[in-house]
Amino acid sequence: RKEVEQDxxxxxxxxxxxVAFNCxxxxxxxxxxxxxxxxxxxxxxxxxxxxxxxxxxxxFTAQLNRASQYISLLIRDSKLSDSATYLCGIYNFNKFYFxxxxxxxxxx
Amino acid sequence: DVKVTQSSRYLVKRTGEKVFLECxxxxxxxxxxxxxxxxxxxxxLIYFSYDVKMKEKGDIPEGYxxxxxxxxxxxxxxxxxxxxxxxxxxxxxxPRQGLLKDYGYTFGSGTRLTVV
Numbered sequence: 001r002k003e004v005e006q007d008x009x010x011x012x013x014x015x016x017x018x019v020a021f022n023c024x025x026x027x028x029x030x031x032x033x034x035x036x037x038x039x040x041x042x043x044x045x046x047x048x049x050x051x052x053x054x055x056x057x058x059x060f061t062a063q064l065n066r067a068s069q070y071i072s073l074l075i076r077d078s079k080l081s082d083s084a085t086y087l088c089g090i091y092n093f094n095k096f097y098f099x100x101x102x103x104x105x106x107x108x
Numbered sequence: 109d110v111k112v113t114q115s116s117r118y119l120v121k122r123t124g125e126k127v128f129l130e131c132x133x134x135x136x137x138x139x140x141x142x143x144x145x146x147x148x149x150x151x152x153l154i155y156f157s158y159d160v161k162m163k164e165k166g167d168i169p170e171g172y173x174x175x176x177x178x179x180x181x182x183x184x185x186x187x188x189x190x191x192x193x194x195x196x197x198x199x200x201x202x203p204r205q206g207l208l209k210d211y212g213y214t215f216g217s218g219t220r221l222t223v224v
Contacts, residue, residue, distance in 0.1 A: 008148075034212045043198055043215040044151075087151070089212065094158070095166075096141070096202075096213060100150030 001026050004090050006099035014107055017078050021102045023088030024070040032091035033064055033071045037084045038101060044087055047073075078106045111135070112201050114216035121223050127186040129219050131199030139202045140182035141213070142166075142174065144195040151198065157182055158204075189223045196220050 006023045013019045025033075033050035048055065050062040050071050061074040071088055085101040115130040133140065141156040143166075153166030155174040163174050171193060175183045182201075186193055199216040 032212075036212075041220075043218050046212045046214070049212060095153065095156075096200075098143075098151040100148065 003027065003092070003097040004088060004099040006088060006102050008100060008102060010103040010105050012105045012107060013078055015078055015080060017106075018074065018076050019078055019104065020072055020074045021086055021104075022070050022072050023090075023099050023102075024068075025088075025090045025097075026069070027090075027092050028066070028069060030069075030090045030092045033062075034089040034091075035060075035062055035071070035073045036087040036089055036098075038087055039084050044098075047086070075104075078104075080106050080108065082106050112199055112214050112216040114197075114199050114219050116219050117217065119219055119221045121186075121189050121221065123190060123223055125186075125189045125223075127189050127221070127223075129184040129186075129197055129199075129221070131182045131184070131201075131216055132180055133182075133201040133214070134180065135201070135203075135214075136179065137201040137214075138179075138204045140176065141200045141202075142172075142182065142184045143198045143200065144168070144193075145198055145218075146195050154184065186221075189221075191223050194221060194223045 035047040036044035037047045038044040054063040059076045063072045083106045085103045087101045088099045112133045142154040143151045157176045173185045197219045200213040202213045
């Protein structure tokens, strides 16, 4: 079983829509959680850390569900510029595991 | 801003060549990592290092070696390049574990290596 799994998508949504992605992880002792954004042919960039109590940054909300072992990213009022691939990153005893990414296409 | 700099954006090498990929970070980070990223396979860890002259194998170390002689520099070496090593190579750095939770990894801009 993979350490981290994501639905590859693509998620095709209209501008203004709300969209959510999940990322499941296999190790219940995982310590830290992150969402990264990766544009085509560029490096991943940290979007936000995911805290136990959930956290929000503008239109983006990240949540952690330890009981079901997944993290989620909610994007409200989608913009064209949100089109990208979103990777989850899970830190586990000195190793960082990444999902393969979920592709989001926001259409006009 | 943390900067992780990879020496080349694009590289074309011949089969059998020895290839050096360089990575330098300017934020005094203890930890440095090399990944390769392939469509459908995501990011796979090749090697990592938590200190100068220290290295650990990741999930796919075969065909690669690394060197960390200085804290800021982590080099990936392809001993004898093969076509199946054609990929996007990403270097990353992070602070020590106690600070990782808040800062995560910072990636370099990547090197797209083609082996012909």
